Amino acid sequence: MIWSWEYAWSVLPLLLDVIGTTLLATLFGFLIACTFGMVLAVLGRSRFRVIRWTVNGFIEFVRNTPLLVQLFFLFYALPLSLGISMSAFTTGVIGLGLHYSTYLAEVYRSGINGVEKGQWEAARALNFSKQRTWTRIILPQAIPPILPIMGNYLIVVFKETPLLAAITVMEMLSRAKNIVSRDWRPTEPYTLVGILFLVISLLLAALVSLLEYKMAQRQSK
Amino acid sequence: MIDYWLEWMPLLWKGTVSTAQVTVLSAALALLLAALTGICRLSKFRLIRGLALVYVLTFRGIALLVLLFWIYYVLPYMNIELSKTMAAVLALGLNYGAFGSEIVRSSILAVPQGQWEAARALNMTPAQRMFRIIFPQALIRMIPPFNNLMIELLKASSLLFFIGMTDLVYQADVLRGLYLQQSTQLYATLLVIYFILASMISYSARLLERKLSAGRL
Numbered sequence: 350m351i352w353s354w355e356y357a358w359s360v361l362p363l364l365l366d367v368i369g370t371t372l373l374a375t376l377f378g379f380l381i382a383c384t385f386g387m388v389l390a391v392l393g394r395s396r397f398r399v400i401r402w403t404v405n406g407f408i409e410f411v412r413n414t415p416l417l418v419q420l421f422f423l424f425y426a427l428p429l430s431l432g433i434s435m436s437a438f439t440t441g442v443i444g445l446g447l448h449y450s451t452y453l454a455e456v457y458r459s460g461i462n463g464v465e466k467g468q469w470e471a472a473r474a475l476n477f478s479k480q481r482t483w484t485r486i487i488l489p490q491a492i493p494p495i496l497p498i499m500g501n502y503l504i505v506v507f508k509e510t511p512l513l514a515a516i517t518v519m520e521m522l523s524r525a526k527n528i529v530s531r532d533w534r535p536t537e538p539y540t541l542v543g544i545l546f547l548v549i550s551l552l553l554a555a556l557v558s559l560l561e562y563k564m565a566q567r568q569s570k
Numbered sequence: 571m572i573d574y575w576l577e578w579m580p581l582l583w584k585g586t587v588s589t590a591q592v593t594v595l596s597a598a599l600a601l602l603l604a605a606l607t608g609i610c611r612l613s614k615f616r617l618i619r620g621l622a623l624v625y626v627l628t629f630r631g632i633a634l635l636v637l638l639f640w641i642y643y644v645l646p647y648m649n650i651e652l653s654k655t656m657a658a659v660l661a662l663g664l665n666y667g668a669f670g671s672e673i674v675r676s677s678i679l680a681v682p683q684g685q686w687e688a689a690r691a692l693n694m695t696p697a698q699r700m701f702r703i704i705f706p707q708a709l710i711r712m713i714p715p716f717n718n719l720m721i722e723l724l725k726a727s728s729l730l731f732f733i734g735m736t737d738l739v740y741q742a743d744v745l746r747g748l749y750l751q752q753s754t755q756l757y758a759t760l761l762v763i764y765f766i767l768a769s770m771i772s773y774s775a776r777l778l779e780r781k782l783s784a785g786r787l
Contacts, residue, residue: 351647413721413768414761415728417739422761425746426754508633515732522635535643543640547631554631 357537360528364521364541371520374442375507381446382506383499386453390461391483393454408451417512420444424516441513449506456498460491493564500557504550521545574752575759578745585741586763592655592737593724593767596662600723601716603667608674609700622671629668635729637661642733658730666723673715677708710782717775721768728764738763 393404411419423444428434435443464487472482514523525538603625610622629637638661645652652660681704689699731739742760746753 410761410765413725414764415725415739417728417731418742418757418760418764421739421742422754422757426757429751430754511633511635512729514635522633522639525639529643535639536647539636539640539644543632543636546633546636547628550631550633551627 352536352540356532356534357541360538361541363528364524364538364545367519367521367524368545370438370518371507371510374438374445374510374513374518374520375503377442378445378449378510379503379506381443382449382453382502385446385450387457389450389454390457393458394461408454411448411451416444416448416509417515419448420512420516437513437517441510441516441518445506445509445513448509449502452502452505453499456495456502457491460495461487463494464490496564497557497561500553500560504553504557507553508546508550574749574755578749578756578759581741581745582738582759582763585736585738586767588735589724589727589737590767592658592662592730592735593720593727595655595659596666596727597720597723599659599663600666600670600719603663604670604674607667607671608678609705611671611675612678626668626671629664632665634661634665634726635732637665638729638733654730654733654735657733658727658735662723662726666719666726669722670716670719673712673719674708677711677715678704680711681707710779713775713779713782717772720771720775724767724771725764 389404389408392400393408395401395404420441424437424440468486468490469482472486477486510520511522513520514526517523521542525542528538529535607622607625610618611626613619613622638657641652641661642654642657645657685703685707686699689703694702727737728739730737731743734740738760742756745756749756
């Protein structure tokens with residue numbers, strides 16, 4: 350096996366240089382997914398059949414098609430058909446966010462369904478407005494139990510960020526690819542990227558299980 | 571619009587066949603690994619349990635694309651030269667096998683305790699108990715989560731574009747170069763093809779579920 354520590358050390362700073370892009374894409378993508386996922390989950394319970402139908406159709410379609418193709422669609426097709434053109438990073442973050450919003454919508458849905466029916470009835474009996482019912486009664490009870498699942502999706506989003514390389518975003522994997530085409534030594538750069546991804550996702554996973562443990566503790570009190 | 575479709579058809583069909591092929595092969599490898607390591611996670615030997623856990627943690631933790639690059643570009647330097655299809659199937663199989671392993675493990679654990687006890691009371695060997703009693707019941711529970719997993723696998727097969735597999739995404743990319751102005755229709759068509767393929771997976775999962783649960787309570 351050919352592995353040179355010296356070369357690996359010289360490559361590492363170049364990779365860490367763009368780790369920020371990976372982390373920012375993860376963070377923004379996840380925030381969009383959380384926000385838009387909530388909108389989808391709430392609209393999915395609308396009184397109007399048209400809205401329910403549209404929202405559920407959107408969720409089904411986005412969930413069942415690859416993120417990569419969606420990214421190409423946003424990056425190549427939207428500027429042509431609608432004249433909207435965004436930077437590669439923005440497109441990537443929006444693509445990631447939209448894709449995973451459909452997953453988070455399902456997570457929220459399970460959380461909302463977990464809230465007892467009596468809570469809705471009590472809110473109505475106390476003459477709470479719809480908005481207040483959602484923000485003061487339902488969501489504060491629906492969200493905490495699903496926080497660990499949401500955390501898992503943070504890890505999933507993190508691991509999907511290399512896809513942004515396809516639409517020319519310079520993140521860790523595309524940087525590694527550049528280094529490889531410069532030096533013709535794939536072993537060290539790709540192995541390092543693999544290790545970096547593994548370490549960060551294991552760290553995130555540890556944080557999530559800590560959160561899970563804390564939640565379980567709070568519940569047993 | 572129809573004209574374009576007719577012109578795109580041959581290439582997109584070739585891509586669809588290639589995507590379907592790789593998906594089916596990787597699904598087979600993933601299911602095999604999932605069943606094997608999922609059962610190993612419940613072994614009474616600590617070493618076997620530990621090895622299975624290391625497999626799951628490692629291959630769930632690495633981003634698929636990174637794994638794919640590593641298998642396709644780095645392994646040849648260790649004198650392991652794989653064809654594109656083999657590298658693709660290996661990467662997808664290893665990655666999704668690790669996710670599937672958890673499904674197998676939790677479905678086996680979800681089989682009611684009484685079934686284990688009854689099998690033991692009938693003096694069955696551990697292997698008999700697992701493969702005659704527990705596993706067939708766990709199998710039905712596994713279908714819905716495996717349906718989702720297989721759709722994820724189909725979607726992930728789009729990443730093979732990165733190592734130059736001539737799959738759907740690749741063919742669409744070739745067509746994009748020729749029909750720049752029609753990118754919107756092209757990628758919309760591509761999304762619809764993937765949606766149809768995913769629906770076919772869901773449909774067969776439903777059929778299988780009905781078949782397996784026939785005659786059961």
